[in-house]
Amino acid sequence: MLKQINTIWLMFLLFKRSPHLLKVTAIACLVIMIAPIAVTRPKSAFAQKYNCDAGEGRVRCTSENVKLSPNGVPPRAEPGWSLWFDDSRRDAADFDAGFSNLELGGYMEFEAICQRDTGLESGEVDYWFRLDNSLQEIGTGRVEFGCWQNQRFVHRFSSTAVRRSLNIVTCLLVDSPVGNGLVVRSEPGFNSRRLGVVANQTEVEPVGYPALIITANDRDWLKITAPIEGWVSNGSPISKGNLRLCG
Numbered sequence: 001m002l003k004q005i006n007t008i009w010l011m012f013l014l015f016k017r018s019p020h021l022l023k024v025t026a027i028a029c030l031v032i033m034i035a036p037i038a039v040t041r042p043k044s045a046f047a048q049k050y051n052c053d054a055g056e057g058r059v060r061c062t063s064e065n066v067k068l069s070p071n072g073v074p075p076r077a078e079p080g081w082s083l084w085f086d087d088s089r090r091d092a093a094d095f096d097a098g099f100s101n102l103e104l105g106g107y108m109e110f111e112a113i114c115q116r117d118t119g120l121e122s123g124e125v126d127y128w129f130r131l132d133n134s135l136q137e138i139g140t141g142r143v144e145f146g147c148w149q150n151q152r153f154v155h156r157f158s159s160t161a162v163r164r165s166l167n168i169v170t171c172l173l174v175d176s177p178v179g180n181g182l183v184v185r186s187e188p189g190f191n192s193r194r195l196g197v198v199a200n201q202t203e204v205e206p207v208g209y210p211a212l213i214i215t216a217n218d219r220d221w222l223k224i225t226a227p228i229e230g231w232v233s234n235g236s237p238i239s240k241g242n243l244r245l246c247g
Contacts, residue, residue: 188221
């Protein structure tokens with residue numbers, strides 16, 4: 001406001017001396033007053049969410065000035081996994097978990113130690129979850145839970161998960177990006193006996209649902225019952241996999 005009053009007073013003095021000079025000065029003053037408005041940039045979504053800015057009276061938009069989520073800034077998923085999601089989104093997420101007493105008991109223990117080590121009550125703990133890529137590709141995969149405090153996970157727990165929206169999966173299609181198919185072995189691992197080969201575009205039947213998956217030699221091995229009974233590699237946990245849903 002003070003700047004505007006000074007500008008008006010200057011224009012009045014110039015008018016008394018020279019109307020022509022007033023016209024030129026008025027245009028210049030108008031440009032100076034409007035220019036800052038014209039170059040003002042809209043706030044980013046990050047700045048809007050955390051009410052931060054480089055402008056006057058607000059903190060700068062840096063990761064040190066906000067409560068970070070497990071995904072970081074900007075959000076980035078680890079290879080082989082989805083982003084982390086707040087536990088409030090669990091019911092809407094397309095997965096079910098807890099298919100054995102061992103996993104159910106493990107999850108209950110996970111919740112108990114999260115409450116103990118965060119010092120919070122059950123409803124106050126900041127839980128998050130994420131899903132691995134295998135869940136989307138073949139219907140069976142892993143879900144990992146974590147309790148978050150002071151910008152770190154205090155504890156994590158993972159278990160088998162299936163896609164809730166699918167019926168029981170009885171058919172998978174071989175779709176290996178390397179070679180023309182997959183070797184079927186007697187046990188999980190490259191050193192076990194070869195039983196045969198299933199070519200790309202061959203339909204195979206997993207042993208059950210959830211599918212039986214074991215990690216060995218940095219590969220996820222899946223048990224099949226047809227057309228040959230044995231184990232096939234679905235690639236490394238961070239790859240796109242060698243199998244996909246039929247249909």
